[in-house]
Amino acid sequence: xxxxxxxxxxxxxxxxxxxRGCAIEILPLPETVYVSMAxxxxxxxxxxxxxxxxxxxxxxxxxxxxxxSAFVHSPVSGTVKSxxxxxxxxxxxxxxxxxxxxxxxxxxxxxxxxTLVKEIPSDRAAxxxxxxxxxxxxxxxxxxxxxxxxxPGPDAHPECLIVNGAECEPYLxxxxxxxxxxxxxxxxxxxxxxxxxxxxxxxxxxxxxxPEAISSISKAVAELGYEGIEVVKLKxxxxxxxxxxxxxxxxxxxxxxxxxxxxxxxxxQNVATALAVYEAVQKxxxxxxxxxTVTGDCLPADRQHNYLYRIGIPLSYIAQYAGGVPKDAxxxxxxxPMMGRSIVNLDATTVKGSxxxxxxxxxxxxxxxxxxxxxxxxxxDACPMGLEPFHLYRLAxxxxxxxxxxxxxxxxxxxxxxxxxxxxxxxxLDNINIAKGKVLGIIKARK
Amino acid sequence: MTHxxxxxxxxxxxxxxxxxxxxxxxxxxxxxxxxxxxxxIEKVMPGANCGGCGFAGCxxxxxxxxxxxxxxxxxxxxxxxxxxxxxxxxxxxxxxxxAPMVAVVRCNGTCEARPRTSVYDGDSSCRIKASLYSGDxxxxxxxxxxxxxxxxxxxxxxxxxxxxxxxVVDQEKCTACGACVKACPKGVMELRAKGPRNMRVYVSCxxxxxxxxxxxxxxSACIGCGKCQKVCAQDAITVENNLAYIDFSKCKLCKKCVxxxxxxxxxxxxxxxxxxxxxxxxxAAEKKEDNNA
Numbered sequence: 204x205x206x207x208x209x210x211x212x213x214x215x216x217x218x219x220x221x222x223r224g225c226a227i228e229i230l231p232l233p234e235t236v237y238v239s240m241a242x243x244x245x246x247x248x249x250x251x252x253x254x255x256x257x258x259x260x261x262x263x264x265x266x267x268x269x270x271x272s273a274f275v276h277s278p279v280s281g282t283v284k285s286x287x288x289x290x291x292x293x294x295x296x297x298x299x300x301x302x303x304x305x306x307x308x309x310x311x312x313x314x315x316x317x318t319l320v321k322e323i324p325s326d327r328a329a330x331x332x333x334x335x336x337x338x339x340x341x342x343x344x345x346x347x348x349x350x351x352x353x354x355p356g357p358d359a360h361p362e363c364l365i366v367n368g369a370e371c372e373p374y375l376x377x378x379x380x381x382x383x384x385x386x387x388x389x390x391x392x393x394x395x396x397x398x399x400x401x402x403x404x405x406x407x408x409x410x411x412x413x414p415e416a417i418s419s420i421s422k423a424v425a426e427l428g429y430e431g432i433e434v435v436k437l438k439x440x441x442x443x444x445x446x447x448x449x450x451x452x453x454x455x456x457x458x459x460x461x462x463x464x465x466x467x468x469x470x471x472q473n474v475a476t477a478l479a480v481y482e483a484v485q486k487x488x489x490x491x492x493x494x495x496t497v498t499g500d501c502l503p504a505d506r507q508h509n510y511l512y513r514i515g516i517p518l519s520y521i522a523q524y525a526g527g528v529p530k531d532a533x534x535x536x537x538x539x540p541m542m543g544r545s546i547v548n549l550d551a552t553t554v555k556g557s558x559x560x561x562x563x564x565x566x567x568x569x570x571x572x573x574x575x576x577x578x579x580x581x582x583x584d585a586c587p588m589g590l591e592p593f594h595l596y597r598l599a600x601x602x603x604x605x606x607x608x609x610x611x612x613x614x615x616x617x618x619x620x621x622x623x624x625x626x627x628x629x630x631x632l633d634n635i636n637i638a639k640g641k642v643l644g645i646i647k648a649r650k
Numbered sequence: 651m652t653h654x655x656x657x658x659x660x661x662x663x664x665x666x667x668x669x670x671x672x673x674x675x676x677x678x679x680x681x682x683x684x685x686x687x688x689x690x691i692e693k694v695m696p697g698a699n700c701g702g703c704g705f706a707g708c709x710x711x712x713x714x715x716x717x718x719x720x721x722x723x724x725x726x727x728x729x730x731x732x733x734x735x736x737x738x739x740x741x742x743x744x745x746x747x748x749a750p751m752v753a754v755v756r757c758n759g760t761c762e763a764r765p766r767t768s769v770y771d772g773d774s775s776c777r778i779k780a781s782l783y784s785g786d787x788x789x790x791x792x793x794x795x796x797x798x799x800x801x802x803x804x805x806x807x808x809x810x811x812x813x814x815x816x817x818v819v820d821q822e823k824c825t826a827c828g829a830c831v832k833a834c835p836k837g838v839m840e841l842r843a844k845g846p847r848n849m850r851v852y853v854s855c856x857x858x859x860x861x862x863x864x865x866x867x868x869x870s871a872c873i874g875c876g877k878c879q880k881v882c883a884q885d886a887i888t889v890e891n892n893l894a895y896i897d898f899s900k901c902k903l904c905k906k907c908v909x910x911x912x913x914x915x916x917x918x919x920x921x922x923x924x925x926x927x928x929x930x931x932x933x934a935a936e937k938k939e940d941n942n943a
Contacts (some may be wrong), residue, residue: 294784
């Protein structure tokens with residue numbers, strides 16, 4: 204099997220997949236869950252339950268509030284206690300539905316058996332409706348509603364569905380574990396999405412540091428015998444899992460500045476999304492659970508875990524169940540160490556896209572005081588989008604929006620390679636991100 | 651040798667004369683007729699080019715003022731009524747006098763009142779900090795303390811107080827241009843009327859959380875109890891989303907609300923310090939005097 208990767212830039216952080224050997228455990232239910240209304244990209248969902256209502260597992264509790272929005276389902280059975288703002292992981296107020304857990308009673312019509320359903324429904328529109336009704340969002344991190352992404356419009360010509368099993372972020376092993384433990388379901392999910400996109404080619408890309416996943420997925424592909432699905436081995440390089448990088452690696456095509464992947468005929472979906480699509484279409488099970496890694500460099504090897512959690516379980520409950528926060532943890536991060544966000548409020552709840560709780564030590568996270576730029580150009584070498592981060596940083600500091608746009612700041616994918624590679628510890632990405640937001644606002648206002 | 655020098659001088663002088671005549675003719679031919687009043691107005695403007703009036707600079711303001719039918723929408727906050735009178739005299743317009751404004755800091759979450767819950771080690775910029783999370787205290791609304799407002803102030807009127815972690819407005823230097831209001835990602839800064847003899851009363855908090863949550867995050871937060879609203883005889887105070895707001899156009903500076911506020915979130919500034927009364931509760935009222943804000 205040949206190894207492929209994207210063309211320019213990239214860095215090689217230590218992959219630190221300490222929890223790779225830990226099988227997925229099912230997390231027990233707490234007494235109360237708090238379901239966030241803003242679990243997806245786009246408009247927050249509108250709650251459709253009232254305080255005092257009793258809900259079952261899988262029942263709709265919120266409806267989408269716009270085109271780019273998603274359904275939210277109850278992850279537990281019980282009584283709605285309150286609908287009120289609550290602080291999320293970053294400490295900002297977000298509307299939450301509080302549900303007191305009573306038993307574990309599922310809504311009707313959900314198939315809870317573990318038998319593999321291979322036959323794919325033939326009606327494309329019905330599949331899309333099911334994906335929308337089950338509230339599936341992209342689980343690779345951006346939580347973009349999947350039904351929108353799988354329906355690129357009549358003018359688009361999808362040529363290749365890329366299923367993203369790169370998991371290039373250090374520490375995270377949730378995607379790796381589902382690829383090892385549930386490969387057949389992922390492959391059926393990929394086949395369903397392939398069908399929706401008009402029977403295009405399908406490539407499952409997995410990084411070379413996950414040989415067990417490559418063999419298990421390859422075996423499942425061979426056994427299930429769907430046509431046009433292949434597995435490719437990717438070189439280990441961050442940010443391999445970035446949409447545009449993966450398209451470059453697999454299809455050798457580059458998405459133009461400001462373009463969407465569909466403009467080069469590509470649709471990228473995460474392996475966890477493929478699994479969620481399988482469960483939604485074949486089992487009618489809405490997206491109410493996901494796999495999360497509890498790991499970190501200051502957590503002993505025997506306390507690493509991969510949990511199948513219900514959405515809405517507080518992070519503090521998971522941390523407690525996993526043995527408490529280690530003493531020498533200096534920073535808690537949700538998502539990977541490169542692109543994740545630090546957790547400042549452990550009372551916040553898990554959402555659809557939660558993929559980890561990382562306990563990182565002072566040594567691993569300490570930011571050095573910034574020094575001056577020595578024009579070494581390492582950031583420009585590392586940038587996978589071919590930008591010049593040192594220049595963008597200076598422009599961002601000066602607030603020169605015209606030049607920032609001329610230098611394509613809007614193409615930045617916020618991967619953090621520049622900041623990671625800077626020997627002067629400059630806060631490159633921090634400043635570029637702000638400038639990117641402003642420039643995107645200007646571009647949007649112009650349209 | 652001498653010939654060369656003479657010829658050089660003559661040729662260059664002739665060339666200079668010829669080109670200056672050409673430039674003179676071009677300047678006459680393509681002259682842009684500009685209202686002379688624009689120059690006159692620009693001369694009386696403060697020349698700060700701060701953009702507080704909503705135009706790109708003083709000349710842009712002058713240009714707009716000349717073209718506008720009246721001065722209702724054009725007001726230079728830096729120059730204030732004095733400058734606007736001069737501008738109106740040049741243009742022959744009436745000018746509506748505006749009460750002078752000043753920036754106020756609507757957060758009094760000092761380091762003691764608002765304990766830090768996390769350590770921020772990123773770039774020292776409020777905008778970046780706000781994009782990453784809600785801030786290093788438990789209050790998601792208040793001042794982030796990185797000094798974007800002080801950096802935006804062109805008049806040196808804002809400084810960060812290291813003791814409190816909050817910006818301090820120098821009311822003598824503040825021109826109410828509004829640059830700090832635009833710079834603050836949290837909306838902590840507000841332009842308010844300076845008030846008679848610079849006396850003003852305002853709620854120094856923008857926390858919209860419920861009382862208990864706000865109080866837990868910050869000892870001096872507005873908890874939305876509504877006591878100030880009840881005591882106000884002028885109907886100047888509204889409580890919305892657990893937050894009180896004093897309408898400065900209605901406030902008569904009676905300071906009843908200041909004494910009533912259980913958390914000290916309402917600030918009264920520049921009131922003369924009264925001679926201490928002999929009753930026991932007099933010092934408590936004086937404690938609210940705050941000449942810095």
